Amino acid sequence: MARIEPFKGVRPSKELAQFVASHPYDVLNSEEAREIVKDNNKSFLRIVKPEVDLDKGIDLYSKEVYQKAKDNFASFLKDNILIQDETKNLYLYKQIWGDHVQVGLVAGASAQDYQDDIIKKHELTREAKEKDRINHIKAINANTGPVFLTFRQKDEIDALFAKVMEQKAEYDFTTDDGVSHIFYVISDNELINKIRDSFKRIDYLYVADGHHRSASGTKIKIEREKANQSHTGDEEYNFFLSVIFPDNQMKILPYNRVVKDLNGKTKEEFFNKVKESFIITETDIKEPEATQNYCMYIDNQWYKLVAKEDSFDKNNAVDSLDVAILQNNLLDPILGIKNPRIDNNIDFIGGIRGTKELEKLVNNKKFIIAFSLFPTSIEQLFAVADSGNIMPPKSTWFEPKLRSGLITHLLD
Numbered sequence: 001m002a003r004i005e006p007f008k009g010v011r012p013s014k015e016l017a018q019f020v021a022s023h024p025y026d027v028l029n030s031e032e033a034r035e036i037v038k039d040n041n042k043s044f045l046r047i048v049k050p051e052v053d054l055d056k057g058i059d060l061y062s063k064e065v066y067q068k069a070k071d072n073f074a075s076f077l078k079d080n081i082l083i084q085d086e087t088k089n090l091y092l093y094k095q096i097w098g099d100h101v102q103v104g105l106v107a108g109a110s111a112q113d114y115q116d117d118i119i120k121k122h123e124l125t126r127e128a129k130e131k132d133r134i135n136h137i138k139a140i141n142a143n144t145g146p147v148f149l150t151f152r153q154k155d156e157i158d159a160l161f162a163k164v165m166e167q168k169a170e171y172d173f174t175t176d177d178g179v180s181h182i183f184y185v186i187s188d189n190e191l192i193n194k195i196r197d198s199f200k201r202i203d204y205l206y207v208a209d210g211h212h213r214s215a216s217g218t219k220i221k222i223e224r225e226k227a228n229q230s231h232t233g234d235e236e237y238n239f240f241l242s243v244i245f246p247d248n249q250m251k252i253l254p255y256n257r258v259v260k261d262l263n264g265k266t267k268e269e270f271f272n273k274v275k276e277s278f279i280i281t282e283t284d285i286k287e288p289e290a291t292q293n294y295c296m297y298i299d300n301q302w303y304k305l306v307a308k309e310d311s312f313d314k315n316n317a318v319d320s321l322d323v324a325i326l327q328n329n330l331l332d333p334i335l336g337i338k339n340p341r342i343d344n345n346i347d348f349i350g351g352i353r354g355t356k357e358l359e360k361l362v363n364n365k366k367f368i369i370a371f372s373l374f375p376t377s378i379e380q381l382f383a384v385a386d387s388g389n390i391m392p393p394k395s396t397w398f399e400p401k402l403r404s405g406l407i408t409h410l411l412d
Contacts (some may be wrong), residue, residue: 018173044405066139108239111221120385133216143241146212153246253351
């Protein structure tokens, strides 16, 4: 039984929403963020990447950065750039990207559900990134970046979402990446209760994107629970900001790989080793058309790689992932990349950047070889999470990304 709760959202007025809404904190570097905010002092990047208002070169994890986030958030509230709703609401967030449409419920997700594995995970988290999110949440006493959750689609929830969308949207704008963002406020208590009850009939929610945000939100809940002798489980700190989408609306792009050198091997030696686990043919195709297929780019030529059946265990939820097959049969044994999380010989390129970016990186001699992968499916994600296992790093790239700033959740 999944618990979701309404909350008094902090959000921009209708006329300011498109100026406030920003990219997530973790998809831009500081320089890119500085460039955006120089022409927009209302950008939510000033809160989620507050270093943009400090000297270049500042330690991104310094106390000054978190204090600036706190100051900027307070300023946004004081200047009515952000305003808190007077009642507890649920919200609906619809995104349109070309012919792709996804509609998610904005709600407080239960940190206790996260602890109890009702909210399932598929990635490891890093302590440094968790600590950063914890410090940021504590500084402003709020969740600013929504966790992207998903669930197995249910007709009754689709019908409730459709009912909400009969009303006029609160926000409706399109960003420069071509994504339309349409936002609804659900204030009717009867409809709120129907939605809450429907989610109580869902066995599990799954973290699609935002493992560090959900983990840090849960650690803050545990800390405050211990410090509160009158803890009931209903306090706002028990919930973290989330947007929850049905699985049949998920769009997952591949997470491609580029490698700097061949681990001391000649090209011929490298190809001979690859042929032990893969069938290789030259091709003009740059993106694989099926699972267990790969496209490899080296020396201005694309190659098709097909994994041999004896190179992986098709009954193992993790080992049968395309990213795992490549790691276990090529990146590790041939190129010596034992731990891709920390190895400087490899980098990861989100599928949104396309194969032209792979060609560019190799042609410019920054990398020697690139691998274009078939995207992980939502069913594979569920299978890994349900088995209690963890995916290899950089297995999924979800698009479109959720904009920050449209809604913020205060912890009290």
